[in-house]
Amino acid sequence: MKSSIVLLSGGLDSATALYLALSEGYQCRCLIFDYGQRHRREIEAAKKIARKAKCAYSIVKIALPWGGSSLLDKKLALKPASGYQGIPNTYVPARNIILLSFALSYAEAIGAKAIFIGAHAQDYSGYPDCRPEFFRSFGKVITTGTKAGVGKRSIAVRVPLQNKNKSQIIKLGNKLGVPFELTWSCYKGGGKPCGKCDSCYYRAKGFKEAGFSDPAKR
Amino acid sequence: MKSSIVLLSGGLDSATALYLALSEGYQCRCLIFDYGQRHRREIEAAKKIARKAKCAYSIVKIALPWGGSSLLDKKLALKPASGYQGIPNTYVPARNIILLSFALSYAEAIGAKAIFIGAHAQDYSGYPDCRPEFFRSFGKVITTGTKAGVGKRSIAVRVPLQNKNKSQIIKLGNKLGVPFELTWSCYKGGGKPCGKCDSCYYRAKGFKEAGFSDPAKR
Numbered sequence: 454m455k456s457s458i459v460l461l462s463g464g465l466d467s468a469t470a471l472y473l474a475l476s477e478g479y480q481c482r483c484l485i486f487d488y489g490q491r492h493r494r495e496i497e498a499a500k501k502i503a504r505k506a507k508c509a510y511s512i513v514k515i516a517l518p519w520g521g522s523s524l525l526d527k528k529l530a531l532k533p534a535s536g537y538q539g540i541p542n543t544y545v546p547a548r549n550i551i552l553l554s555f556a557l558s559y560a561e562a563i564g565a566k567a568i569f570i571g572a573h574a575q576d577y578s579g580y581p582d583c584r585p586e587f588f589r590s591f592g593k594v595i596t597t598g599t600k601a602g603v604g605k606r607s608i609a610v611r612v613p614l615q616n617k618n619k620s621q622i623i624k625l626g627n628k629l630g631v632p633f634e635l636t637w638s639c640y641k642g643g644g645k646p647c648g649k650c651d652s653c654y655y656r657a658k659g660f661k662e663a664g665f666s667d668p669a670k671r
Numbered sequence: 672m673k674s675s676i677v678l679l680s681g682g683l684d685s686a687t688a689l690y691l692a693l694s695e696g697y698q699c700r701c702l703i704f705d706y707g708q709r710h711r712r713e714i715e716a717a718k719k720i721a722r723k724a725k726c727a728y729s730i731v732k733i734a735l736p737w738g739g740s741s742l743l744d745k746k747l748a749l750k751p752a753s754g755y756q757g758i759p760n761t762y763v764p765a766r767n768i769i770l771l772s773f774a775l776s777y778a779e780a781i782g783a784k785a786i787f788i789g790a791h792a793q794d795y796s797g798y799p800d801c802r803p804e805f806f807r808s809f810g811k812v813i814t815t816g817t818k819a820g821v822g823k824r825s826i827a828v829r830v831p832l833q834n835k836n837k838s839q840i841i842k843l844g845n846k847l848g849v850p851f852e853l854t855w856s857c858y859k860g861g862g863k864p865c866g867k868c869d870s871c872y873y874r875a876k877g878f879k880e881a882g883f884s885d886p887a888k889r
Contacts, residue, residue: 515733517773521780540818546779547817551772554765555735561764562739587816594812598805599765600758 619659837877
């Protein structure tokens, strides 16, 4: 059975990427990161999603003590969706590069053929590490810098939602049976979604445009 | 003052890279990794070298529970220098990619302009993640996937020892005043260097060819 590593954040994008990988017949091992994010609640969500999908998961704890992001530093305000130009201050320096590197190490050690990540079009309007050109560069790192890559069996970085917006992802996830009720998106990570941060904003907009009600809404 | 992150392992290559960066006028912050390596002793060596050079250092602890290397798994024998073809089993899946990713995150968060790594010619005869083409690919990851890289001030990956062999590095380090007596190379990480592993073998050969005696020899 072909094997893959799935980066699972606990949000709806990566959950959809997981269910897509499963639908393609991959055996999936989920990699969940505890990197000091203020919305640590997403880690619990990710665990529940992995269990629901009957997939093994590992939690990797890493420290990024140098900060540089409002997702890591609670003293920095989360800038609202409409209040900025360019790269949001929720950008975490080199985060996806770090996450992919660990997934790559895992994939190489166990002989997995693919890494799935749920990055998509709306992300890469702001985050540089969600853009197609970044993923292409990372692919080149694999073929030049790993034993698997320079050998006969390389590892593919799969970004299946790359060209989709949130409502398209929600429609796709709905078809695939993604347990959206278990997902967590809010950056604030309080008891309830704040409804104001970027992540809440795009989630609500996505469900509205897809014509579904959000099953996680309490 | 221009600032840099130096990946410091505790071995003589990275110590030389540090002293080279200092000689170029960089303010250096050393990044030391505790990644479960069997030669944990090198971490203590790295700390001593950073202190000697009067540089700040951070120790980053990461877990690579999937193993896949004789440096991580003591049940695997360290293959001797002449006993293999191709990539040694001391290769740790995606290790340098992970290390560089953390250095990149740190550099981006504090606005450092460069990352120094002590990889060199003898390494890349075996390790894919020490080859020039890998570092070029990683450079492309920075320019496509980070805020610093897509903006006006990117971050350079500096591999100043790339084309040098061990004896050339030792000669250079000697000129720069590298405290070789504090460095640790042996993969086994026992009380004394084993004298048999790849790392001991190349160190001894390097000192012999450079015409120096190894000040760490007890």
